[in-house]
Structure formats: structure tokens, C-alpha cells
Amino acid sequence: MSVLTVETVVAGYEPGLPIVRGVSFTLSAGEILVLLGPNGAGKSTLAKAVAGLVTISSGTVRLRGVSLAGMAAHDRIRHGVAFVPQTGNVFAGLTVADNLAIAVNILPRAERAGRIAAMLALFPDLAAARRARAGLLSGGQRQMLAIARALAVAPSVLTLDEPSAGLSPKLVGAVMQKLREIRDSGVAILLVEQNARAALAVADRAMILAEGRIAHEGHGASMLDDPAVAGLYLGRRV
Amino acid sequence: MNGQIVIDGMTSGAMIGLGAIGVTLTYGLLRFANFAHGEFATWGAYIALVLASLLGTLLGGADGTIGDLTFGWHLLVALAGSMVLTALLALALDSVLFRRLRRHGSGMVLVIASFGASLALRSLLEFGFTGQPQYYSREIAMTVAIAPGMRATLDQLVVLGVAVALMAGTHLMLTHTALGRAMRATSENPDLARLAGIDVADVVRTTWLLGGAMAAAAGVFLGVTVQLRPTMGFELLLPLFAAAILGGIGSVPGAMAGGMIIGIAEAAAVPIAGAQYRAAVAFVVLLVVLLIKPTGLFGARER
Numbered sequence: 001m002s003v004l005t006v007e008t009v010v011a012g013y014e015p016g017l018p019i020v021r022g023v024s025f026t027l028s029a030g031e032i033l034v035l036l037g038p039n040g041a042g043k044s045t046l047a048k049a050v051a052g053l054v055t056i057s058s059g060t061v062r063l064r065g066v067s068l069a070g071m072a073a074h075d076r077i078r079h080g081v082a083f084v085p086q087t088g089n090v091f092a093g094l095t096v097a098d099n100l101a102i103a104v105n106i107l108p109r110a111e112r113a114g115r116i117a118a119m120l121a122l123f124p125d126l127a128a129a130r131r132a133r134a135g136l137l138s139g140g141q142r143q144m145l146a147i148a149r150a151l152a153v154a155p156s157v158l159t160l161d162e163p164s165a166g167l168s169p170k171l172v173g174a175v176m177q178k179l180r181e182i183r184d185s186g187v188a189i190l191l192v193e194q195n196a197r198a199a200l201a202v203a204d205r206a207m208i209l210a211e212g213r214i215a216h217e218g219h220g221a222s223m224l225d226d227p228a229v230a231g232l233y234l235g236r237r238v
Numbered sequence: 239m240n241g242q243i244v245i246d247g248m249t250s251g252a253m254i255g256l257g258a259i260g261v262t263l264t265y266g267l268l269r270f271a272n273f274a275h276g277e278f279a280t281w282g283a284y285i286a287l288v289l290a291s292l293l294g295t296l297l298g299g300a301d302g303t304i305g306d307l308t309f310g311w312h313l314l315v316a317l318a319g320s321m322v323l324t325a326l327l328a329l330a331l332d333s334v335l336f337r338r339l340r341r342h343g344s345g346m347v348l349v350i351a352s353f354g355a356s357l358a359l360r361s362l363l364e365f366g367f368t369g370q371p372q373y374y375s376r377e378i379a380m381t382v383a384i385a386p387g388m389r390a391t392l393d394q395l396v397v398l399g400v401a402v403a404l405m406a407g408t409h410l411m412l413t414h415t416a417l418g419r420a421m422r423a424t425s426e427n428p429d430l431a432r433l434a435g436i437d438v439a440d441v442v443r444t445t446w447l448l449g450g451a452m453a454a455a456a457g458v459f460l461g462v463t464v465q466l467r468p469t470m471g472f473e474l475l476l477p478l479f480a481a482a483i484l485g486g487i488g489s490v491p492g493a494m495a496g497g498m499i500i501g502i503a504e505a506a507a508v509p510i511a512g513a514q515y516r517a518a519v520a521f522v523v524l525l526v527v528l529l530i531k532p533t534g535l536f537g538a539r540e541r
């Protein structure tokens with residue numbers, strides 16, 4: 001059953017200059033959909049359009065059939081659409097505990113402590129660093145906090161923009177393993193990545209975005225062997 | 239440095255710190271220097287003057303005095319009323335002017351607009367109240383010795399106490415409440431704040447209300463310890479900015495510490511260099527601190 005439906009979405013930063021040019025896809029509960037593509041293809045822009053940070057000029061984004069048109073980002077998260085941006089994805093000047101407290105503040109009061117406890121159980125590194133300022137965390141811990149912050153509200157859709165960026169291969173593996181666990185708990189995951197190998201290893205389905213359009217769709221790791229895919233990544237190590 | 243300079247400097251420093259709260263919070267959140275902020279202090283002072291005299295008329299008697307202070311409870315009620323009304327004035331200025339310009343204009347357009355707003359607000363007061371100084375009270379301020387060589391008026395001590403309490407309250411609100419956390423988060427990263435479910439427009443409104451209310455208190459306290467003039471807030475503007483930058487943009491304890499440092503430095507400069515150099519002191523202190531620590535005393539981030 002599809003949770004998120006994206007239909008011929010056109011989006012960009014300035015009127016008349018579309019970056020995402022008519023993208024359609026669906027995303028189901030308990031599924032990881034990987035979005036690959038060369039630099040500047042519009043991956044981040046598409047992710048922001050789903051999250052509500054970039055305005056959609058035509059097309060629709062629907063959550064369980066209900067249109068999110070005109071809904072501000074701060075309301076989308078209340079409806080269960082969460083986003084982990086690539087940069088600036090934690091409040092660096094605030095403690096780990098405050099970052100999580102802010103995240104759960106939109107939940108009913110009675111649920112907040114339980115959700116924070118659940119996040120600290122899922123990310124044990126964060127439990128030890130609760131009083132630390134997020135800006136002082138290591139790259140890996142910081143990424144875990146960014147994911148925990150988004151996941152704290154038990155979203156139905158979780159979009160992540162290049163969560164592996166800047167991490168060591170070992171940490172990339174750890175992040176991907178977490179995403180698997182999150183997927184298995186029933187969350188629908190849209191994973192934007194440059195690290196095709198790591199992302200496709202956890203992907204249920206994948207799409208390649210080029211110049212704002214979906215150029216290719218496939219199923220997971222087998223895509224790595226497809227010459228058409230390699231062509232789209234000309235000059236990049238896949 | 240003698241003790242008298244310290245107590246005088248702290249009193250004016252507390253008022254500078256109160257005014258600087260709004261400067262530092264709006265700058266931290268909206269990234270623009272609001273040169274009309276000093277006028278909130280002036281308007282706050284005059285609104286309290288009007289409210290206090292209205293109370294006197296309504297109750298058929300001038301304000302008495304509390305103990306050996308120069309003012310009575312009429313002025314305390316007027317202070318509270320003025321903080322509310324000035325907060326609304328700050329909010330109104332944002333909705334009719336700054337909010338519209340934020341959507342399109344650059345930071346520079348906003349700064350120039352705030353200059354214009356400052357001029358307009360000040361001229362309105364000059365029109366209504368003339369340029370002549372006014373006073374809340376004609377009572378003689380009683381002084382007490384608080385240490386050898388250190389005398390303060392009771393008014394000064396009360397003003398200092400209330401100002402510090404207001405600043406401490408603001409700090410506690412920012413650090414210990416959900417609203418305060420949301421304000422700090424939005425100031426640091428507005429996009430992430432939106433993604434976390436924070437309504438940024440609400441945070442902006444709260445920031446104007448808070449900054450306006452604190453500026454009004456600074457204005458009333460200045461009126462109590464010195465006098466009221468339509469240019470009082472404008473003259474406070476440079477110390478306000480110096481205190482905010484000195485303390486570190488976005489930091490309320492920084493604004494408080496910055497205010498105290500500027501206040502004491504100004505008071506110390508008068509006997510050494512003469513009163514005409516008072517205004518230059520804020521700059522000198524600011525330059526020295528920025529050379530040593532560019533982010534300000536409590537500032538975490540580069541601007």
C-alpha cells in the first residue's frame with residue numbers, strides 16, 4: 001500500500017526555472033526507495049519539495065491519498081513526513097537532549113518521554129552523549145542524532161539527504177544498517193544518495209534522477225551491473 | 239576605579255543590557271540590525287508617563303511614593319502596562335514594515351527601513367511631548383551608603399534589582415522552557431526548526447514581543463534615574479548594539495554582561511576623559527573585545 005504518492009511534480013527555487021521537472025513515484029510502508037543521480041540533478045530539491053521546504057509549482061504530493069499542497073513544512077512533520085537534510089541537520093548549539101526535546105515537542109505530552117527513551121535505546125551512542133552540545137559530536141554521532149531527531153515523532157515517511165556524506169566506510173555501513181532496522185519497523189524511506197554502492201545494498205527499489213527527470217528505475221543491487229546506469233554516472237565510480 | 243563608578247555604571251549597564259536583549263534576539267533570528275530598537279525604549283518611557291498620569295486622573299490623586307523611592311505604585315502599574323503596549327508596538331512595526339520587506343528585500347533594505355522607522359517614531363514623540371525633558375516625579379532621590387565611598391539612590395538600587403531580575407527571567411525562559419528552546423533552535427537554523435515542527439512565524443512574533451517589552455522597561459528605568467527626552471532611546475542605540483555584539487549575538491547573558499561592561503566603562507571614562515567622550519567608550523571597548531574574541535564574549539558562532 002503506497003504511503004507517499006508523488007505525481008508529475010515540478011519544483012524549483014525561482015519562478016520559471018524548474019529544477020525538478022515532472023517527477024512521479026510511489027513509496028510504500030516498510031520500503032527503502034533510493035534516489036541516485038549526478039551532482040545538480042535535483043535530488044535535494046525533490047527531497048525538499050516532499051518535506052515542504054521548496055514550493056511545488058505543479059503536480060501533487062499525497063500522503064495516504066491526502067494532498068499536502070500548501071501545507072507548510074512545520075505542519076508536514078505533524079502529519080508524519082520527516083526529513084533529514086544533508087547539512088545543518090542538528091541544532092549544533094543545543095545539547096543532544098534539547099535536540100530530541102524539540103523534536104518530540106509536537107507530540108502529546110504523555111508520549112514525549114517514551115519517544116526520547118526509544119530513540120536513546122535505538123542509538124546507544126546518543127544516550128552517553130545526552131548532555132553534550134550537538135556541535136561537538138563526531139560525524140557519525142551527529143548523523144545518528146539527525147536521524148533520531150527526525151524519527152522521534154514516529155513518522156510514516158522518512159526522507160534522508162545523503163546521510164553517508166563525509167562518513168568513513170564503517171560508519172556508512174552502520175547508518176545503512178540503522179535504515180534497514182527503521183524500514184523493518186514499517187517506515188517508508190526515501191533515501192537520496194551519492195554513495196550508490198552502499199545505498200543500493202539496502203534498497204528495495206531505486207531511481208536515477210538526471211536533469212530533474214527520472215532517467216532510470218530498477219531493483220536494488222542489480223542496477224550496479226546495468227551499463228545504462230553506469231552511463232548516467234559517467235566519470236563517477238559506482 | 240572607585241566604587242561610585244561601579245554602582246553608577248552598573249545601573250546604566252543594566253538598562254543597556256535590557257535594551258540589548260531585543261537587539262541581540264532579533265539580530266540573531268532575522269539577521270538584521272534594527273536601528274529603531276532604541277525608540278521602543280523611548281516609547282516605553284513615554285507610554286508609562288501617560289499611563290501613570292491617567293491613573294492619577296482616574297483615581298483623583300497624584301502618585302504617592304513607596305518608602306523613600308521617588309515613585310509610587312502608579313508608576314509600577316504603568317511600567318507593566320507600558321511593557322505590554324510597547325511589545326505590541328514592536329510587533330506592529332514588524333507586521334506593517336519589516337515582515338513585508340523580509341519577503342523581498344535584502345538585509346540592507348531592512349536596515350534603512352529601520353532608520354526610517356526610528357526617525358518617524360521619534361518625531362511623533364517630539365510632536366506630542368516637545369523636546370523638553372520630562373520627569374516621572376519631582377521628588378528628591380534619597381541616597382544610601384552601600385559601602386565606604388559608594389552611595390546609590392534607592393531608585394538606582396530598585397532599578398538595578400528589577401532589571402537584573404527581568405534579564406535573569408528572560409534567560410531562564412530561553413533555557414528552560416519549550417518556547418525558549420524553540421526560539422534558540424530557530425535562531426540557529428530556521429529551516430531545521432520548520433522541519434522539527436516549529437512555526438517560525440510564531441517564534442518571530444514572540445521575539446518582537448519580548449524585545450519590545452524589555453526595551454520599554456529600560457526606557458522607564460532611564461526615565462526614573464535620569465529623565466525622559468524624545469532622543470533618549472536613540473542615544474542609547476550605540477551602547478545597545480555595542481553590548482549585543484560584545485556579549486555575542488543571540489546571547490541573553492552576553493547582552494547582560496556586555497551592557498554592564500559598557501555601562502561601567504562609560505561611567506569610568508567620564509572623570510578620566512570628560513563627559514564628551516562618554517559615547518566613544520562603547521566603541522573602544524567593543525573594538526578591543528572583538529580583536530580578542532570576534533564572536534563576542536558568549537558568542538558561539540561566527541557571523
Ligand SMILES: Nc1ncnc2c1ncn2[C@@H]1O[C@H](COP(=O)(O)OP(=O)(O)OP(=O)(O)O)[C@@H](O)[C@H]1O
Nearest residue numbers: 013014019037038039040041042043044045046194
Ligand atoms: N537554494 C537554492 N537556490 C537556487 N538554486 C538552487 C538552490 N539549491 C540548489 N539550487 C540549484 O538547483 C540545482 C539542483 O540542485 P540540487 O541540490 O537539488 O542537486 P542534487 O541532485 O542534490 O546535487 P548534489 O548531488 O550535488 O547534492 C542546481 O543547479 C543548484 O544550483
Ligand SMILES: [Mg+2]
Nearest residue numbers: 043044045086
Ligand atoms: Mg543534494
